Amino acid sequence: MATTLYLLRRLLQAVVVIFIVTVVVFCLLHSLPGGPARGILGAQATPQQLAQFNREQGLDKPLVVQYVIYLGQLLRGDLGVSYTYNQSVAQLIVQRLPKTLVLTILQAVVALVIAIPLGMWQAARRNRPIDYVITTVSFVAYSAPAFFLGLILIIVFSQTIRLFPSTAPGGDTLASVFAQPQALVLPVVTGAAAMVAVFSRYMRSSTLENLGEDYVRTARAGGASGTGILVRHVFRNSLTSVVAMLGYYVPVLFGGSLVVEQLFNYPGMGLLFWNAAQSSDYPVLLGCVLIISVATVVGTLLADVLQTIIDPRVKAGRA
Structure with missing residues (x-):
């Protein structure tokens, strides 16, 4: 009952935060220089064109009425029309979002598969030379910009060794993305590198904290091996902080996709946002901001749900 x-x-x-996000996006639209009409039609638009656009879009009504109309459009899935693609923003996002989700999920899975055992292994060998070496490499990987790491990977593995393509798979469908799995390697590695550095550090710290708990000393006194303690007892309890960070890392994943997708010409949300920024396509920009904000809220909510499943102490402490 308390958990429920x-x-x-x-x-x-989460619902309240999403409502606040819609208000912020609405305010961003109306804070454009000269108003939405000037921002969308450009500096060369005549007063007559601006007035006609305001009438057609309902921008001549009071702000409260405009927001209610805007909220109603959002509830119907109407995010406006792209003036560059001459296509609904919702349709563009539906086409691009699954590809970005595939890329970010692959990056997260690869990063966690490497970072979790690596962090535990470091904790078991703390303050040894190998621990210091991995820590140094992690700091370098975390501090290296994604575009720089991506360029290095392209030069080494695409132009010098020629193992992988320098561009990601194209096409309008998910099938086309999976049709060229070798083209996904460099984008996934580029996005996962910083995540490995971050989550291995969190896993190391969490594992060290749990190794000092009473239940570990009890298990050792009972004759359990070091590996058995790590796998059976410490592993699950140490995942709590990693799961929490994964939820809060959602905006970082989407932000990183902007660089990775533009660098490798991957047809996802990041490339859509980049192209919209180049052409001042404000409906697409604001639609992307809204979707990413909602994804962030949903990600943190899922992280809290997973925490209550993994660690019963979270249920007791927060309920």
Whole structure:
């Protein structure tokens, strides 16, 4: 019962945050220099064109009425029309979002598969030379910009060794993305490198913290081996902080996709946002911002749900 109340409270908070996000996006649209009409039609638009556009879009109504109309459009899935593609923003996002999700999920899976055992292995060998070496490499990988790492990978593995293509798979469908799995290697590695550095550090710290708990000393006194303690006892408890960080890392993943997708010409949300920024396609820009913001809220909500499943202490402490 207490867990259910906690989850309902978190769901209500998520709804409130999403409502605030819609208000912020609406304000961004109306804070454009000269208003939305001037920002969309450009500096060369005549007063007559601006007035006609405002009438057609309902921008001559009071702001409160405009927001209610805008909110109603969002509830119907209407995010406006792209003036560059002459296509609905919702349709563009539906085409591009699954590809970005595939890329980000692959990056997260690869990063976690490497970072979790690496962090535990470092904790088991703390303060040894190999621990210091991995820590140094992690800091370098974390501090290296994604575009720089991507360029290095392209030069080494695409132009010098010629193992992988320098561009990601194209096409309008997910099938076309999976049709060239070798073309996904460099984008996935580029995005996963910084995540490995971050999550291995969190896993190391969490594992070290749990190794000092009473239940570990009890297990050792009972004759359990070091590996058995790590796998059976410490592993699950150490995942809590990693799961929490994964939810909060959602905006970083989407932000990183902007660089990775532009660098490798991957047809996802990041490339869509980049092209919209180049052409001042404000409906697409604001639609992308709204979707990424909602994804961030949903990601943090899922992280809290997973925490209650993994660690019973979270249920007791937050309910």
